[in-house]
Amino acid sequence: MKARVPHRWDVSPREAAALQVELRHRMKRQNDLGTIRTVAGADISLDKDRNMGYAGVIVYSFPDLREVERASAERRLTFPYVPGLLAFREGPVLLEAFSRLRTTPDLLLFDAHGYSHPRRFGLASHLSVVLDQPGIGVAKSRLIGDHQDPPDRVGAWTPLVDGEEVVGAVVRTRVGVHPIFVSIGHRIDLETAIRIALACTDGFRIPKPTREADRYVAQLKRGLALEQTPSSSRPSSLF
Helix, strand or coil: CCCCCCCCCCCCHHHHHHHHHHHHHHCCCCCCCCCCCEEEEEEEEEECCCCEEEEEEEEEECCCCCEEEEEEEEEECCCCCCCCCHHHHHHHHHHHHHHCCCCCCCEEEECCCCCCCCCCCCHHHHHHHHHCCCEEEEECCCCCCECCCCCCCCCCEEEEEECCEEEEEEECCCCCCCCEEEEEEECCCHHHHHHHHHHCCCCCCCCHHHHHHHHHHHHHHHCCCCCCCCCCCCCCCCC
16 A cells, blocks of 8 residues: 655654644545445554554455455654654554555554544544545544443444534444444545444454454564465455
């Protein structure tokens, strides 16, 4: 996969925030999906002592969620930790992992926020835009906004609201556990993002693509993981 990044990564935090506002206008909040045959989960693990980032991407067939391919990258982090600007800290190494895929996924899931961000352009939106692929933010915790807890049944959700704007959804993926926070990344609307996130769950709280990506990058950080490419063809999708 190739990204078209229209800016430098070595900018100041103030310049980074301004770039988010500028690039936000490239984000599409309507469905532009095509047929979804593959989805990819992406995550990163940080070694703060060594200032290193370990990124991993795993591609799955959809909707049966069989692994197709995985790729990884590691890189020294140069941008400081600033809440709301994680794309500038973590984006370069994540894009390097994407560049090593032989498969171009039809949809991306990030363990991050997209539209549910102070400037409406979190990491899930930023990377989906520069890769120009439909993307979804699937975060474990809230960054901004207010919400009511959804009913305790799988598939229930309530809006995540910032001011008077719905910026995401609080989605129940498993009974009796905390919900997840789903938001638009790029080329998708919120209800479809919720539907796909739920379709990627397999009895656990976190959707399988990002849950397994999280496990993969933890192994990468410990030096235990090898890239794997199961031999499988791309199945047709009913979605």
